[in-house]
Amino acid sequence: MNASSAPLLQIQELTKDFGGLRAVDHCSFEIPQGSIFGLIGPNGSGKTTVFNLVTGFLEPTKGRVFFKGHDITGMPPHRIARYGIARTFQLVRTFNRMTVMDNLLLGVQHQRGENLLWGILQPPSVHQEERQAIERARELLSIVGLGHAVNEYCGNLSYAEQKMVELTRALMSDPQLVMLDEPTSGINPTLVNRILDYIRRLRQEQGKTFLVVEHDMRVIMNLCDRIAVLDYGQKIAEGTPAEICANAAVIDAYLGACVA
Numbered sequence: 001m002n003a004s005s006a007p008l009l010q011i012q013e014l015t016k017d018f019g020g021l022r023a024v025d026h027c028s029f030e031i032p033q034g035s036i037f038g039l040i041g042p043n044g045s046g047k048t049t050v051f052n053l054v055t056g057f058l059e060p061t062k063g064r065v066f067f068k069g070h071d072i073t074g075m076p077p078h079r080i081a082r083y084g085i086a087r088t089f090q091l092v093r094t095f096n097r098m099t100v101m102d103n104l105l106l107g108v109q110h111q112r113g114e115n116l117l118w119g120i121l122q123p124p125s126v127h128q129e130e131r132q133a134i135e136r137a138r139e140l141l142s143i144v145g146l147g148h149a150v151n152e153y154c155g156n157l158s159y160a161e162q163k164m165v166e167l168t169r170a171l172m173s174d175p176q177l178v179m180l181d182e183p184t185s186g187i188n189p190t191l192v193n194r195i196l197d198y199i200r201r202l203r204q205e206q207g208k209t210f211l212v213v214e215h216d217m218r219v220i221m222n223l224c225d226r227i228a229v230l231d232y233g234q235k236i237a238e239g240t241p242a243e244i245c246a247n248a249a250v251i252d253a254y255l256g257a258c259v260a
């Protein structure tokens with residue numbers, strides 16, 4: 001298998017027990033580079049737990065996680081982030097008393113300029129890194145249509161715009177894999193399309209790969225190339241949106257009638 005055909009993320013037989021409860025049960029899937037992969041299932045089916053296992057917020061009971069061929073199982077979140085995986089949280093975590101730009105610059109905090117010694121010495125390379133970060137923030141904000149809000153306080157933005165700022169912040173470190181926890185939850189349906197367009201453009205123009213945990217079926221069916229379905233922690237189906245819509249086990253467990 002050569003590098004370009006190898007999956008970006010691979011999870012194998014991932015299992016997580018909370019006491020007597022098996023929240024994730026021998027779950028395996030692969031996410032190809034440059035794809036948008038959806039993870040769906042009823043409430044309590046283990047989606048968020050998978051998400052937390054991949055990002056290092058939880059340690060698996062069994063199973064392995066590989067990113068670009070590296071075994072990242074059980075590594076702490078900051079190390080996994082450095083490999084090139086970024087995440088957002090289901091509930092918005094922007095800093096409302098900071099400007100949009102300052103919120104975005106927090107997304108590159110781990111870079112050299114934040115090191116105390118480098119901060120005191122302020123060599124030219126630090127200034128250059130900061131300039132590059134500012135440029136990147138402006139570029140990303142213009143893609144999302146928030147170019148005008150660079151110096152606005154986050155607290156003055158709508159909830160949907162705050163979610164977009166959070167998504168943009170996750171992209172500041174230039175991750176290869178972006179993991180989104182319900183990116184459109186709590187958002188007015190007319191603004192949902194703006195977020196979906198943003199995700200598509202980031203894939204198309206910047207080659208990003210996405211893992212999207214989502215409750216809203218319309219979002220998932222419209223956005224994803226492939227979908228895995230969880231039920232009681234087990235993967236009961238995987239396929240294209242059309243295949244998932246036609247899958248009897250999925251309809252039984254979850255969908256009822258498929259949404260167009």
Ligand SMILES: Nc1ncnc2c1ncn2[C@@H]1O[C@H](COP(=O)(O)OP(=O)(O)O)[C@@H](O)[C@H]1O
Pocket residue numbers: 018021023041042043044045046047048049050
């Ligand atoms: N930290 C935890 N401790 C104990 N049980 C948990 C914990 N996190 C999740 N669970 C349980 O694991 C199951 C899967 O939860 P979760 O992954 O949040 O599901 P989903 O995101 O699909 O709604 C649920 O039964 C939930 O109550």
Ligand SMILES: [Mg+2]
Pocket residue numbers: 047048049
């Ligand atoms: Mg959840």
